[in-house]
Amino acid sequence: MRELSVIVYGRDVQGHLADCLDSVTGQIPDGAEVIVAAVGDPAPTADVPGRVTVLALPDATSDEDARAAGGERACGAWLFFVHAKDRVPAGALRTLRDRVAELPDDAGRAGRVDVVLADHVRSTWHTSGVPGPDARQLAEAGPRDLTLAECPDLLRVTPLLGNRALRATFWRAHRDRLAATDERFAARAALVLADRVTALQEVVLDERRLRAASLPPLTPEQHYAAVGQYDDLQRLMADRGTPAGPRTVLYDVMATDCMRIVARAEMPEPVAREFFHRASRAAVAWRPEGYRRPAGPEGVRRRLLEEDAYSRYRAFQSVNHRRRDLQSAVRGRKRQVGAKVRDLRYRRDLRRPVDPSLAVFSAYWDRGIACNPGAIAAKLAELAPGIRPVWVVTPAGVPLLPPGTDHVVPGSRRYWEVMARAKYLVNNVNFPNSVVKRPDAIHVQTHHGTPLKRMGLDQIEYPTASKGLDFRQLLSRVDKWDYSVTSNSHSTRMWEHAYPSHYVPLEYGYPRNDVYYRATAADIRAVRDRLGIAPGRRAVLYAPTHRDYEASWTPRLDLAALAERLGDDTVLLVRGHYFYGGAASPLAGLRRTGRVIDVSTYDPVEELALAADALVTDYSSIMFDYANLDRPIVIYADDWEMYAKTRGVYFDLMAQAPGHVARSQAELTGILTSGAWRDEASGKARAAFRRRFCEFDDGRAAERVVRRVFLGESDSSLPPVVPVDERVPAPTPEEAAGR
Numbered sequence: 001m002r003e004l005s006v007i008v009y010g011r012d013v014q015g016h017l018a019d020c021l022d023s024v025t026g027q028i029p030d031g032a033e034v035i036v037a038a039v040g041d042p043a044p045t046a047d048v049p050g051r052v053t054v055l056a057l058p059d060a061t062s063d064e065d066a067r068a069a070g071g072e073r074a075c076g077a078w079l080f081f082v083h084a085k086d087r088v089p090a091g092a093l094r095t096l097r098d099r100v101a102e103l104p105d106d107a108g109r110a111g112r113v114d115v116v117l118a119d120h121v122r123s124t125w126h127t128s129g130v131p132g133p134d135a136r137q138l139a140e141a142g143p144r145d146l147t148l149a150e151c152p153d154l155l156r157v158t159p160l161l162g163n164r165a166l167r168a169t170f171w172r173a174h175r176d177r178l179a180a181t182d183e184r185f186a187a188r189a190a191l192v193l194a195d196r197v198t199a200l201q202e203v204v205l206d207e208r209r210l211r212a213a214s215l216p217p218l219t220p221e222q223h224y225a226a227v228g229q230y231d232d233l234q235r236l237m238a239d240r241g242t243p244a245g246p247r248t249v250l251y252d253v254m255a256t257d258c259m260r261i262v263a264r265a266e267m268p269e270p271v272a273r274e275f276f277h278r279a280s281r282a283a284v285a286w287r288p289e290g291y292r293r294p295a296g297p298e299g300v301r302r303r304l305l306e307e308d309a310y311s312r313y314r315a316f317q318s319v320n321h322r323r324r325d326l327q328s329a330v331r332g333r334k335r336q337v338g339a340k341v342r343d344l345r346y347r348r349d350l351r352r353p354v355d356p357s358l359a360v361f362s363a364y365w366d367r368g369i370a371c372n373p374g375a376i377a378a379k380l381a382e383l384a385p386g387i388r389p390v391w392v393v394t395p396a397g398v399p400l401l402p403p404g405t406d407h408v409v410p411g412s413r414r415y416w417e418v419m420a421r422a423k424y425l426v427n428n429v430n431f432p433n434s435v436v437k438r439p440d441a442i443h444v445q446t447h448h449g450t451p452l453k454r455m456g457l458d459q460i461e462y463p464t465a466s467k468g469l470d471f472r473q474l475l476s477r478v479d480k481w482d483y484s485v486t487s488n489s490h491s492t493r494m495w496e497h498a499y500p501s502h503y504v505p506l507e508y509g510y511p512r513n514d515v516y517y518r519a520t521a522a523d524i525r526a527v528r529d530r531l532g533i534a535p536g537r538r539a540v541l542y543a544p545t546h547r548d549y550e551a552s553w554t555p556r557l558d559l560a561a562l563a564e565r566l567g568d569d570t571v572l573l574v575r576g577h578y579f580y581g582g583a584a585s586p587l588a589g590l591r592r593t594g595r596v597i598d599v600s601t602y603d604p605v606e607e608l609a610l611a612a613d614a615l616v617t618d619y620s621s622i623m624f625d626y627a628n629l630d631r632p633i634v635i636y637a638d639d640w641e642m643y644a645k646t647r648g649v650y651f652d653l654m655a656q657a658p659g660h661v662a663r664s665q666a667e668l669t670g671i672l673t674s675g676a677w678r679d680e681a682s683g684k685a686r687a688a689f690r691r692r693f694c695e696f697d698d699g700r701a702a703e704r705v706v707r708r709v710f711l712g713e714s715d716s717s718l719p720p721v722v723p724v725d726e727r728v729p730a731p732t733p734e735e736a737a738g739r
Contacts, residue, residue, distance in 0.1 A: 003031040004097045005076030005168070009066040010084035011039035011059075016208060023087040023206075025052060027558060029094045031101070037070035038084070039063075067161070068179035071171055077105070078116070079168050080204075081161040083183075087206040089121070089129075091558045095202045096165050103198070113145050114170040114194035117154060120163040120205040128547075129206060134158055141199035148191050152246040154199070156253060159187035162205040166190055177236070185229040192236055192246070220271045226261060227278045230254040234286045248288045255283055259301050263317065273310050280308035342416060346436075349420035354440050359424035359710070362392040362431070364448070366410055368400055370604060371428045372446035372485060375511035379702035384710050390418050424710065430477040437480035444709055445478075445503070446485045446511070447495070449621025450693055454648035456498030462648040475501070483709060487513065487624070488695035494650055506708065509701030509721070515606050516628040516729055517699030521736035527611045528733060531597055533571050535737055540566070540672065541612035543575040543605075544636075545620035547643065556618070556638055557665055563595050565669050572596045573608055613733050614677055616668070619643055623658055624693045629729045632678040633659040633686060636668050658689035691724050698722040 006024055008017075017038070024034055034052040040059040055073060057066055067081055078100040082088060096116070103113045119138055121129045134157045141151045148154065157163070161183050171178055174193050178186045191197060230250070237247050258279035262272060283306050293299040297320060304313040361377050363370040369377070369391060377389045391407040392415065401407060408415040410432075419425075419435050428448040437443060454462060456478075457471060481503035486492045487510040495505065533539050544556060563572050574596055599608055609615070609625065614632040617623050619640075623633055635657045643649070654661055659682040662668035671677050700719045707713040 002033050002076040003101050004029075004078050004080060004093070004165070005033050005035055005074035006080050006082060006088075006093060007035045007037060007067065007070035007074055008082050008084055009037040009039075009070045010063045011061075011066075013085045014210065014214065016085040020082065020084050020087055023089070024082065024093070027088070027090060027093050028052075029097045032093055032097050033074070033076060035070045035073050037066040037073075039066050063183070064179070064181060067183075068175070071168075071175075071179055074168065077168055078165045079171055080165045082205065083162060085208045085210065086162055087123070087208065089203050089206055090556060091560060092202070092204040094558060094560055095200065096204055099198075099200060100165055111145075111147070111195040112167075113196045113198050114167045115190050115197045116165040116200060117141070117157060117191075117197055118163050118165075118200040118202055118204040120158065120160065120207050121203050122207050122209055124209050125211055132158055132163075132207075134163070135201065138199045138201050141197075143198060143200070145196045145198050147196055148194065148246045149243040151197070152249040154191055154197060155188060155246060155249045158207075159184040160205065160207060161187050161190075162207065163187075164190065165204075170194065182225070182229060185232065188233055188250070189236060192233065192240065192242060218265075220267075220274070223261070223265065223267055223271060223275050224278055227258060227275065227282050230257075230286075231282055234282075244288060247286075248291060251286055251288055251291065254286070255279075255302055255305065258283070259298075259305065262313070276305070276310045276313065277308055280305050342411075345413070346416045346420055349417050350436055350438065352421060354423050354438060355421045356423045357387050358418060358422040359387050359389050359426065360392060360418055360422040361389055362427045362429075365429055366392045366394045366397065368393050368397040368603075369402070369405070371448050372511045373426045373428055374604075375514060375702045376426060376444075376446065376705050379511065379706045380710060383703065383706050387424070387710055390422070430474075431480070433473055433477060435480075442482045442709060443480045444483045444485065444705070445481045446705075447491070450487060450491050450624035451494045451498070452619055452621065452649055452651070452653060453643075454498070454650065455494065457500070458494075458498045458648065458650075462646065475499075478503075485510065485701075485705060487697050487701070488693050490650075490693060506705060507696050508704035508708070508718075509696035509698060510625070511702035511705060512604075512606060513625050513628050513694075513697040514699045514702050515610070516625070516697070517727060519610050519730035521731045521738075524610050524731060524733055524736040527607045528736075531573070531599070531602075531608075531611055533597070533611060533733075537569055537571050538614075539571045539573055539612045539733065540614050540616055541573040541575070541599075541608055541626075542616045543608075543620055543622050544618045547639075547646075557636070557668070559596065562665065562669060562672075565673060566595075568595065570595070570672075573599045573612060575599050575602075575605070575608065610730060611733065614672075616672075619649075619653065627658050627686060627690050628694050628697050629732075630686065630690065631732060632682055633657075633689075634668065634671055634677050634682075635659065635661045637661055637663055638665075656689070656692075658686050660685075694724055696721050698727050 006028075008020060008024060021036065028034060028051055032051070036052060036054045037057060038054060039057045039061045053073060055069055057069060063083070070081070071079055078096075080096055096118070099116055103116075106112065117138065119134055120132045122132055123129060137153050137157050141154060164187065166178070170193070177189050177193065181189070233250060234247070237250065262276055262279070267275060283302070287306070293302045300316060301313065304316060359380065361373045363373045380387055380389060389406065391401070391405060392410060393401060393407045395409055398407065398409065408418055422441065424442050424444065425431060426444045426446065428446045456474065459469065460471065478499045478501045481501060483506050484495050484499070484503045485506045485508060486495060489507070492505045492507055528539070542557070542559070559572060559574060563570075566572070572595065602608060605622065609622070609629060612631070614634065615623065615626045616634045616636055618636050623635070626633060635653065637654065640654060660671050660676055662671055676682065698721050704718045707718055708715065
């Protein structure tokens with residue numbers, strides 16, 4: 001018997017089945033099988049690989065019957081149901097397999113776990129991977145084995161079969177209630193029927209939410225069925241003698257859900273009235289003894305529901321809508337008044353003289369001291385201590401500032417004062433539109449990477465990347481630049497094309513990259529000590545970039561499998577995502593042994609680069625910076641064609657990569673385990689890449705910027721750029737360790 005059966009079921013809704021199968025069959029772990037209970041046209045399942053059983057079901061088969069058929073054919077000890085429209089994120093099947101393999105088959109004294117409940121994300125036609133609402137309930141439950149009475153709030157977890165795995169013997173023992181019933185009912189009924197439940201905080205499902213307008217309208221009976229399911233669940237609880245805690249939670253969920261349907265579902269008036277009447281009957285019939293309604297408007301709605309007062313509920317709803325509209329109008333007027341006062345003060349400050357000793361710095365939308373602005377500010381303190389730096393930092397970033405850092409919070413009174421009076425304004429993104437460019441003020445745009453992807457006006461032809469961009473406003477911000485810092489001729493040309501204006505390019509190198517030539521062996525040993533990398537171990541930094549066609553980062557590698565293949569002598573520094581967090585993650589054990597280190601929130605990233613023996617990335621600009629270290633780089637480009645098509649690129653990375661290119665996880669693993677990652681071909685590719693993209697980075701970029709911009713020195717008096725072949729980068733970790 002296999003440990004896990006993955007059952008993909010249902011018809012090919014809107015052509016999503018092939019995508020679903022790709023997400024599943026591309027990661028089948030040992031000890032797992034896949035059953036495809038395909039309804040109707042079997043074409044999308046024709047070419048699925050081994051360890052996959054395809055059941056071709058008649059076109060009239062319902063989702064419930066397809067699910068039941070798949071469950072009957074499954075041989076695994078645990079069942080994981082995935083609807084044909086959904087996807088399974090990378091690494092999720094290994095996560096589930098590893099967790100269920102830990103659970104004993106025998107019940108024991110305390111009973112056995114019948115349901116493993118996990119997290120999920122959501123995707124629509126225009127978003128991808130948006131976190132669901134269940135993280136808090138799953139975190140509260142944790143990895144313990146619990147009865148529903150011990151954690152009744154698990155009934156609030158989104159009722160999907162795809163965010164839980166069910167023990168096969170449990171499924172078959174309760175086949176009538178779980179197999180051929182609505183998914184929402186079956187998902188909650190499984191919790192009621194289970195002996196014990198355990199929770200995972202990892203994401204195992206990407207639920208695709210289809211456009212309501214693309215689906216057949218619900219019939220009146222389908223609307224009424226929502227109330228009927230709650231009736232059936234309450235009867236099931238009563239029959240099983242479920243304690244008061246879960247019954248109260250389910251009652252609260254029922255009342256909230258029914259009121260939401262009445263308020264938001266577009267039902268004809270007679271249908272809405274009948275739905276309200278049935279919900280009222282259920283609210284009275286199942287109200288727990290001693291139950292207290294919520295306070296405020298929600299309590300009023302609950303009382304009207306229990307009284308079956310549909311007309312009064314609609315009147316109350318109408319009054320609430322008018323009250324919210326009025327409150328919104330009042331808030332809007334207050335904002336207008338506040339904005340006028342702020343504008344008057346700002347205009348007054350703009351009439352005051354510019355302060356020649358005041359410099360405003362910001363990085364990454366006011367996140368804190370970082371990147372090129374941070375390196376320039378540090379050099380400014382050394383070469384021009386008479387110029388006073390003030391950082392713009394959001395409230396969340398203030399506690400992270402070094403003690404004594406002079407700073408302002410965006411929108412505050414002092415913020416507008418320093419923005420009006422500063423001689424120098426330095427940023428790696430743009431300042432807000434509302435910031436006025438004074439004739440005698442100097443704006444320095446440092447940027448924050450070498451462009452592979454299209455930027456600025458070059459995004460016009462790529463609507464996925466440019467969604468929400470106002471190009472006229474963008475150009476008005478660009479027109480405020482006096483200087484644009486670049487690290488290579490490629491960037492200079494691309495910025496001039498993407499941001500056409502009158503600024504002066506400063507081909508001085510990126511100040512943030514100075515550290516790659518100034519760091520010592522002691523610095524590198526100290527960083528590795530802080531990260532917990534044992535001496536003698538190889539560290540590989542994995543740093544992927546954002547996809548514009550995804551709402552959030554989607555794991556593209558099974559990092560647990562990669563870490564296992566690389567072995568104990570390799571540490572993965574993962575600048576990744578929440579998917580790999582949590583105590584029960586497949587990476588948890590590897591983290592405990594020091595084989596995986598989560599550096600997703602570690603700053604500065606330059607220290608991570610110094611600590612790493614090699615870099616694995618996709619299309620992130622970190623490759624251009626890391627190349628300064630002259631250490632191996634491997635490109636993992638599993639979706640290059642999609643990325644290039646949706647974002648647009650300035651050159652073909654596949655033909656001009658800084659090292660070997662892997663198009664699949666198998667290829668990447670082979671490169672990293674065979675020694676190819678640092679072979680002669682890799683070195684030649686990196687050398688060509690460095691000559692092109694590390695052109696001006698030699699360790700003195702910040703000095704050149706400070707001397708030219710803040711001290712007014714001429715270009716001819718600045719330190720000349722050292723040719724690439726004559727530079728000496730920081731020592732490698734191996735050299736720093738004296739090996």
